[in-house]
Amino acid sequence: MYAIETNNLTKKYKNKTVVDKVNLFVPEGSIFGFVGENGAGKTTIMRLLTGLSEPSGGSYKLFDVSNTDRKIYETRSHISAIVESTSLIPTMNALENLKFAYLYLGLSQEIDFNQLLKTVGLIDVGNKKVKDYSLGMRQRLGIALALLNEPRLLLLDEPMNGLDPEGIAELRDLLINLNKKGITILISSHILSELEKIATHYGILSHGRLIKTITSEELHSDVRKSKQFVFKQIDGIEKVLKLEKIKEYKITNNTLTIFNEFDLSSFINSLVKNNYNIIDIISKDESIEDYYLSLLKEER
Numbered sequence: 001m002y003a004i005e006t007n008n009l010t011k012k013y014k015n016k017t018v019v020d021k022v023n024l025f026v027p028e029g030s031i032f033g034f035v036g037e038n039g040a041g042k043t044t045i046m047r048l049l050t051g052l053s054e055p056s057g058g059s060y061k062l063f064d065v066s067n068t069d070r071k072i073y074e075t076r077s078h079i080s081a082i083v084e085s086t087s088l089i090p091t092m093n094a095l096e097n098l099k100f101a102y103l104y105l106g107l108s109q110e111i112d113f114n115q116l117l118k119t120v121g122l123i124d125v126g127n128k129k130v131k132d133y134s135l136g137m138r139q140r141l142g143i144a145l146a147l148l149n150e151p152r153l154l155l156l157d158e159p160m161n162g163l164d165p166e167g168i169a170e171l172r173d174l175l176i177n178l179n180k181k182g183i184t185i186l187i188s189s190h191i192l193s194e195l196e197k198i199a200t201h202y203g204i205l206s207h208g209r210l211i212k213t214i215t216s217e218e219l220h221s222d223v224r225k226s227k228q229f230v231f232k233q234i235d236g237i238e239k240v241l242k243l244e245k246i247k248e249y250k251i252t253n254n255t256l257t258i259f260n261e262f263d264l265s266s267f268i269n270s271l272v273k274n275n276y277n278i279i280d281i282i283s284k285d286e287s288i289e290d291y292y293l294s295l296l297k298e299e300r
Contacts, residue, residue: 140171175187231278
């Protein structure tokens, strides 16, 4: 089953289309990384899924319940989201914030607030005023609030923004543990190197369009390996590349980068025969950031 399934989901504001016929499939039990530049439509899609905004076109399902079905309200009661910012009362401590939110939301199930604080790593500072919390502590308390209704799906909009490396690591470990407990997580982030450490699936957005969906395994398979050759001079190297039938490459100054597999021995022999003096050979893997930027370039 999919936790989220959209069908040509569209959102327009006046004459501007901010979400353009998006077909998104988020498997239940996954950590789905939402990637895209500012204004790509990530936050708008989260607002649509939570009912904070209505689609201009298309539809969506949450755990196989359509947004036009009256049961969607019951389904949304098992979904939590932190979109744009978390509402915390700075003059209260963590425990008081949890109890206030519990009453405000009208929840009736029994909650072990101390256990919840322990889950997000705040049990030792539960009586400390929130105004004295670090940004990372506030983020974890925000997630504790989102866990009050025991959600099946958690939507997080840029939760790593502004965090220091320690805060990012703590948040990453928390999300992995929550996912192990069966919570599906949709998380948007610009910090792709961190997203790579937790995401099982990715959706890449650009200007409101979903340009790529890919699993973590497929991503690591697609991220290109390369070899860089540094020369004293590189003029006319294209003739050797053509002779060796090498098509995927780029030339920067006196450095040649060749992507994917090729016959290294044959290529070096051709270079020697054509009097190219190799200074260095460097093996390199393309990063997820490089892959993302190349997709955006192709899209444009």
